[in-house]
Amino acid sequence: MPKTVYIAIDPNGVEHKRTTADRTYTHTVVYQRAKDVAIARAKDARKGHIDSGNYYLACVRDGHYANLMKFEHYRIDAARQASDAADAAAKMAGRTAEEYADAKVAEHLAVIEATDWTVYHNAGWCGRHDLALKLAAKIGPSAVILPATAK
Numbered sequence: 150m151p152k153t154v155y156i157a158i159d160p161n162g163v164e165h166k167r168t169t170a171d172r173t174y175t176h177t178v179v180y181q182r183a184k185d186v187a188i189a190r191a192k193d194a195r196k197g198h199i200d201s202g203n204y205y206l207a208c209v210r211d212g213h214y215a216n217l218m219k220f221e222h223y224r225i226d227a228a229r230q231a232s233d234a235a236d237a238a239a240k241m242a243g244r245t246a247e248e249y250a251d252a253k254v255a256e257h258l259a260v261i262e263a264t265d266w267t268v269y270h271n272a273g274w275c276g277r278h279d280l281a282l283k284l285a286a287k288i289g290p291s292a293v294i295l296p297a298t299a300k
Contacts, residue, residue, distance in 0.1 A: 191257035202246030
């Protein structure tokens with residue numbers, strides 16, 4: 150069966166493609182990610198990074214990862230425990246859990262700043278306009294419904 154290529158052009162002029170042998174598409178939904186949401190998510194992750202930092206510090210202190218001690222093969226593998234403790238020490242690099250968390254958040258914020266927030270991402274292709282409307286409603290205000298044309 151021959152394949153059909155569907156295309157849609159987003160507001161930035163970028164072509165989105167979908168190839169299918171047996172489906173018919175009439176629309177696609179694209180959206181832009183929100184920088185402010187990404188920044189808030191990165192800052193909200195700080196507590197989790199503090200927990201990770203404390204976990205790594207405990208590994209350095211105890212010489213092993215506590216959650217792996219339930220496995221017999223880990224308990225008897227001193228070389229693996231020493232390696233894990235060394236890896237944890239390298240991750241912490243002499244920092245406190247709070248300093249580790251601040252560094253991780255700063256890394257995430259640097260990636261966010263380097264991101265092109267004008268790019269449209271494809272959320273899905275639909276065979277009916279009502280389904281495209283439903284998908285766009287799930288995504289929110291940044292969603293744009295584009296007509297799909299067969300090439």
